[in-house]
Amino acid sequence: MASTNFSTRATSGVKTMLTQNLIIPGARLPQQHAAIQTELDQAVAGVIRRAVFTPGQEVEAFEAEFAAYMGVKYAVGVSSGSAAVLLALKALNLQPGDEVISTPQVDISASAPVTQAGAQLVWVDIHPHSYNLDPEQLAAAVTSRTRAIVVAHMYGNPAEMQPILGIAARHNLPVIEDAALAVGATYRGQPVGSWGMLGCFSFSPGKILGAFGKAGMVVTHDAALAQQVRMWSSYGFDLASLKAIERGEIGAQFEYEAEGFNARLDELHAAVLRVKLRYLDEWVRRRRENAGLYREILADLEPEHMLLPQDTPETEPAFRVFVIRSPRRDGLMRHLAKSGIWSGLNYVPPLHLQPVYGYLGCRLGDFPQTEQVARELLCLPTIPELARQEVEKVGETIREYFLRS
Numbered sequence: 001m002a003s004t005n006f007s008t009r010a011t012s013g014v015k016t017m018l019t020q021n022l023i024i025p026g027a028r029l030p031q032q033h034a035a036i037q038t039e040l041d042q043a044v045a046g047v048i049r050r051a052v053f054t055p056g057q058e059v060e061a062f063e064a065e066f067a068a069y070m071g072v073k074y075a076v077g078v079s080s081g082s083a084a085v086l087l088a089l090k091a092l093n094l095q096p097g098d099e100v101i102s103t104p105q106v107d108i109s110a111s112a113p114v115t116q117a118g119a120q121l122v123w124v125d126i127h128p129h130s131y132n133l134d135p136e137q138l139a140a141a142v143t144s145r146t147r148a149i150v151v152a153h154m155y156g157n158p159a160e161m162q163p164i165l166g167i168a169a170r171h172n173l174p175v176i177e178d179a180a181l182a183v184g185a186t187y188r189g190q191p192v193g194s195w196g197m198l199g200c201f202s203f204s205p206g207k208i209l210g211a212f213g214k215a216g217m218v219v220t221h222d223a224a225l226a227q228q229v230r231m232w233s234s235y236g237f238d239l240a241s242l243k244a245i246e247r248g249e250i251g252a253q254f255e256y257e258a259e260g261f262n263a264r265l266d267e268l269h270a271a272v273l274r275v276k277l278r279y280l281d282e283w284v285r286r287r288r289e290n291a292g293l294y295r296e297i298l299a300d301l302e303p304e305h306m307l308l309p310q311d312t313p314e315t316e317p318a319f320r321v322f323v324i325r326s327p328r329r330d331g332l333m334r335h336l337a338k339s340g341i342w343s344g345l346n347y348v349p350p351l352h353l354q355p356v357y358g359y360l361g362c363r364l365g366d367f368p369q370t371e372q373v374a375r376e377l378l379c380l381p382t383i384p385e386l387a388r389q390e391v392e393k394v395g396e397t398i399r400e401y402f403l404r405s
C-alpha cells in the first residue's frame with residue numbers, strides 16, 4: 001500500500017502545479033458557456049429586464065421542467081445542494097434523538113444537515129465497488145430510533161436503490177437521495193433522485209448542471225412534503241399568507257409556520273439552469289463517452305496497478321468524475337500533475353476521521369471499505385468539453401506511469 005494515512009501532504013506540491021499549469025483541467029466553464037452564449041445572454045437579459053430576482057416565472061418554469069425531466073410530481077428550487085438536504089430532512093419533522101443513517105464517504109453537505117436538523121448521525125460503511133451506502137451494512141444498522149436514510153450517489157454513480165428501498169420499506173423509513181453529483185444518472189432506467197421519498201440536487205457552478213452561483217433542488221412525489229420544503233425554504237412562512245403578500249393583497253399579514261430558512265432559488269439561476277437543462281442529456285452522453293474511452297485505454301492494466309470502476313447492468317452513471325483506484329495513487333497523481341493533468345482526491349479524508357466529527361468517537365478501522373477506497377481513489381476529468389485526444393492523453397499518461405516506472 002502506498003500510503004497509510006489520509007493526509008494530502010504527499011500531494012500538496014501537486015496542488016500548486018495544478019492551479020498554475022493545467023493543460024487538461026477538471027472544469028472548462030468558459031468553453032461550455034461560449035457554446036450556448038446567445039441563449040444564456042437572452043436568459044440573463046430577460047431577468048434583468050423584468051427586475052424580478054426572487055422566485056418568479058423563471059423559478060416556476062424551471063421547477064416544472066426539472067420535475068418533468070425527473071418524472072416526479074413536484075420540484076422545489078432551493079439555494080444550494082446543502083440546503084436541499086437540510087430542507088428535505090426538516091420536511092420529515094425529525095425530533096431530537098432520531099437517528100439518520102448515512103455513510104462517512106460523502107461531502108459534509110450530506111452529513112452536516114442531519115445534525116443541523118436536530119437528529120443523530122449514524123454512519124455505515126460503503127460498498128467497495130459503488131462507493132455508496134452498502135445495503136447489507138444498512139440492514140444491520142437500523143434501530144428502533146432510525147427515522148430516515150440519506151443515500152448519496154457518489155461521483156455520479158447510482159447507489160443500489162432497490163435493496164435500499166426494500167430495507168427502508170420493511171422498517172417504514174423514508175429515503176432521501178442526495179443526487180448532488182448525479183443529475184442525469186439512472187438506476188434501472190429511472191433517474192436517480194426520483195426513487196426515494198425526496199431527492200436532492202446541487203447546481204453549483206462546477207456540477208454536471210451548474211448555475212452562475214449556488215443553487216439546488218428538492219424533488220418528491222408527495223404534495224405535503226413539497227409544501228413543507230417550500231415552507232421551510234421561505235423563512236417558514238405560512239404559504240397562503242406568503243402568496244397573499246406577494247399578490248399585494250390589502251391587509252395581508254406575515255404569518256409563520258416555523259422558524260425557517262431563507263433558502264429559495266433565485267430567478268437568475270433558474271433562467272440559466274433552464275437553458276442548460278436542454279443540454280444536460282448531451283453533456284451526460286459525452287461524459288459517458290469519455291468514461292468509455294478511459295475504460296478502453298486502461299483495460300489491460302493489471303489490477304495490482306489500478307482498478308477501473310465496476311459496471312453493473314442496472315446503473316447508468318453520470319460520471320461527475322471517473323474514479324479509479326490504485327495502491328500507487330499518490331505517485332500517479334504527481335505524475336499526472338507534472339503532465340498538466342487534473343486529478344482529484346474528492347471526499348478524502350472520509351468524514352469519520354475529520355476532527356469536526358471527533359465527538360462521534362470514531363476511529364481508524366471503523367469503516368474499512370471507506371478507508372481503503374479513500375487511500376486508493378483518484379478522480380479523473382470527464383467534462384464534456386474534453387476532446388477525444390485529451391482523454392487519450394490522460395489515459396496514455398496513466399499507462400506510461402504504470403508500465404514504465
Ligand SMILES: Cc1ncc(COP(=O)(O)O)c(C=O)c1O
Nearest residue numbers: 080081082107109110180202204
Ligand atoms: C454529495 C454532495 N451532497 C451535497 C453537496 C452540496 O452541494 P452545494 O455545494 O450546492 O451545497 C455536495 C457538493 O459538492 C455533494 O458532493
